[in-house]
Amino acid sequence: EGIVVRGVTLKRDLARVVLIGVPNKPGIAARIFAHVAKHKIVVDDIIQNVYDQGQVANISFTTSLGDAKEAVACGEELAKEIGFKQVELDENVAKVSIVGIGMKTHTGVAAQMFNALSEAKVNIQNINTSEIVISCLIDQKDGEHALQTLHAAFDLDK
Amino acid sequence: EGIVVRGVTLKRDLARVVLIGVPNKPGIAARIFAHVAKHKIVVDDIIQNVYDQGQVANISFTTSLGDAKEAVACGEELAKEIGFKQVELDENVAKVSIVGIGMKTHTGVAAQMFNALSEAKVNIQNINTSEIVISCLIDQKDGEHALQTLHAAFDLDK
Ligand SMILES: C[C@@H](O)[C@H](N)C(=O)O
Numbered sequence: 001e002g003i004v005v006r007g008v009t010l011k012r013d014l015a016r017v018v019l020i021g022v023p024n025k026p027g028i029a030a031r032i033f034a035h036v037a038k039h040k041i042v043v044d045d046i047i048q049n050v051y052d053q054g055q056v057a058n059i060s061f062t063t064s065l066g067d068a069k070e071a072v073a074c075g076e077e078l079a080k081e082i083g084f085k086q087v088e089l090d091e092n093v094a095k096v097s098i099v100g101i102g103m104k105t106h107t108g109v110a111a112q113m114f115n116a117l118s119e120a121k122v123n124i125q126n127i128n129t130s131e132i133v134i135s136c137l138i139d140q141k142d143g144e145h146a147l148q149t150l151h152a153a154f155d156l157d158k
Numbered sequence: 159e160g161i162v163v164r165g166v167t168l169k170r171d172l173a174r175v176v177l178i179g180v181p182n183k184p185g186i187a188a189r190i191f192a193h194v195a196k197h198k199i200v201v202d203d204i205i206q207n208v209y210d211q212g213q214v215a216n217i218s219f220t221t222s223l224g225d226a227k228e229a230v231a232c233g234e235e236l237a238k239e240i241g242f243k244q245v246e247l248d249e250n251v252a253k254v255s256i257v258g259i260g261m262k263t264h265t266g267v268a269a270q271m272f273n274a275l276s277e278a279k280v281n282i283q284n285i286n287t288s289e290i291v292i293s294c295l296i297d298q299k300d301g302e303h304a305l306q307t308l309h310a311a312f313d314l315d316k
Pocket residue numbers: 022023024025026027028029030048057276280281282283
């Protein structure tokens with residue numbers, strides 16, 4: 001059985017924008033991200049969760065720090081146009097990721113990552129998983145510490 | 159410049175569980191997924207969004223339909239133990255994904271996927287992106303239609 005987690009990466013200087021209470025009906029995500037693209041904002045990750053029995057969604061995306069103000073302005077235009085509750089911004093974000101293969105079938109891997117960060121007292125903001133990458137958004141100040149913690153947790157610093 | 163989107167996949171018979179209003183402090187995600195693993199539930203994707211100025215998070219995960227009841231029972235135990243508002247279940251879910259390379263730097267790709275689904279009147283529940291895979295959770299009944307729509311949208315059915 002091969003080594004599952006092959007590396008850890010850290011992406012700094014990100015901003016996180018979340019659109020809260022977006023109506024959950026077809027066409028909304030398309031409209032939002034067409035508008036974001038029109039503002040020439042480069043999007044890193046998009047994370048959306050539906051809740052309140054499928055009535056609304058929170059849509060979060062990350063951009064470079066440089067695009068943060070533009071992204072919020074864009075979000076506020078959309079809040080008026082589409083009609084949703086709130087736009088929030090966090091300009092103090094980094095993304096730490098573990099990279100591997102077949103991580104889905106090794107159910108413990110995500111839990112192991114969250115556990116390592118928790119023991120290092122690093123708060124996890126957003127989570128985003130696939131078979132190949134599990135990413136956590138954290139405070140920028142925790143970036144280096146999170147990187148070292150995960151290297152140790154997955155035996156990668158030998 | 160190579161072809162960015164190489165294929166579309168559909169994963170059927172999924173259930174979506176969302177834990178609503180989870181306190182946003184270190185150790186919670188670790189506790190939740192250790193508990194889920196203890197119940198022998200196999201988790202497909204995990205998506206977490208923080209909101210309300212970082213006070214709470216919604217954490218969503220997908221499992222097989224067969225694990226749905228167990229996953230909800232597990233979520234409800236955690237709601238009591240940890241103290242959060244609500245657990246919701248949708249047993250009618252499929253995941254459609256576009257697979258490619260370097261999709262982040264081609265900013266239009268996600269917007270193009272959302273647009274194609276919107277024109278097909280397919281509602282997007284959850285969204286989850288990385289450089290290699292962009293996944294949307296949709297209603298099970300829309301699975302086949304979404305698959306064909308995306309094949310056509312990305313010129314993959316020639
Ligand atoms: C919220 C948003 O994703 C909506 N459900 C859509 O399909 O566009």
